Amino acid sequence: KEPFDTYLHSVHGQSFKEGNRNAAICSDCHGTHDLHAASNPDSKIYRARVPATCGKCHENVQSVYNRSIHGKAVAAGIKEAPVCTDCHGEHTIRAVKDPSSTVWKGAVTRTCAGCHSSEKLTRKFGLPADRLATFQDSYHGLAGKGGDFTAANCASCHGWHDVLPSYDTGSSIHPKNLPQTCGKCHPGAQSKLAQGTIHGGSKVRKHFVLGWVETFYLFLIPLVIGGMLLHNITDYWRKALMYPAGHEHAGHGFGTLRMNGNERIQHALLMTSFIVLAYSGFALKFPDAWWAEPFQATGGELARKSVHRWTALCFSLVGIYHIGYMVLTRRGRFMLRHRLMPKLKDLFDPVRLMMFNVGISQKKPKIAYPSYIERSEYWALVWGSIIMIATGALLVFNDYTLKNFPLWVADLATMIHFYEAILA
Secondary structure, eight states: OHHHHHHHTSHHHHHHHTTOTTSOOHHHHHOSSOOOOTTSTTSTTSGGGHHHHHHTTOHHHHHHHHHSHHHHHHHTTOTTSOOHHHHHOSSOOOOTTOTTSTTSTTTHHHHHHHHHTOHHHHHHHTOOTTHHHHHHTSHHHHHHHTTOTTSOOHHHHHOSSOOOOTTSTTSTTSTTTHHHHHHTTSTTOHHHHTTSOSSOOTTSOOOHHHHHHHHHHHHHHHHHHHHHHHHHHHHHHHHHHHSOTTOOOOOTTTTSOOOOHHHHHHHHHHHHHHHHHHHHHHHHHOTTSGGGHHHHHTTHHHHHHHHHHHHHHHHHHHHHHHHHHHHHSHHHHHIIIIISSOOGGGGTHHHHHHHHHTTSOSSOOOOOSSOHHHHHHHHHHHHHHHHHHHHHHHHHTHHHHHHHSOHHHHHHHHHHHHHHHHHO
């Protein structure tokens, strides 16, 4: 009863119920009086004979499949090679556009991964073991995991029934065919995309610039964050010793106007947009994290992308307004010239303060507001904002980027954007 009920909900069963008498029914696949178990080589549903059975109705598909790497493997007697039912199901065959189908655009990667992420199969046949992992770490994979099914999946590049190895000149991923394959989604960017790697992975040699930049950030991030923590913890510890709880003291800079009303509004807009950008940005890299769940519940990747991009526009407009404020107003020019411009003493004040905080020096240095702390924070923000806006623009206008630059430039923008976000 269960196979029959399942069949009625399949694309064949639905078509039959709608009056199509050419739709496949039980006897078309299983036979009539010559029923055999699936383990019997004479059975129509014996694994190696499944393509021929399905091909009675789907002749064009069968001829394409027979020429594919999967079809050739089945013909060679490799029992692990996928046949029609491995991808489409048996009684549960659904239309490609049906979200419950195993070959729906949102499910096809998971279907392909059933074999291509199997340790047993990849070892036995010498297949790359990291195809799923490296795809999921790419923009296409992350977008798909987040619910953006307009992004490329396995079949978008490798084909459906006509899957061929990359060395085959008929393959859609053969070097000479990559421009056309990539051009389906990225018109005008074909030649540039063909120069890079799509899956990547640890064994793929990266462009030397990517290696240099990654090394730079892996050194810079721990240095900056570690230095900041060391500075702040020792400073807090020293103040806690000098001024116990309940002990009031006059600190440097109290009574000094640090921000007027206009500047406070700028700071509030900056703070709000920064938090939203960080949240929506990291939700792309970690779509399965619990804190990214609100995006999954309110539109998935499309919602996350919209929030991130519109907030980035607001962030950029705040930056433009701030530039105008600093250049066109008297207070802005005063702040820029007399308070925020780096000074030579900013190189030595951190060392003097650290020496005092850890007890090497007994004399506390006189550090007036604004100090190296405010200046370093300000210029780090300016520099970081420029980097984030520039790399973000390359990623937003990816068709332009891919059309005019090698693929490694887009990879570089992605890398810098991510590492700068961590640093920020």
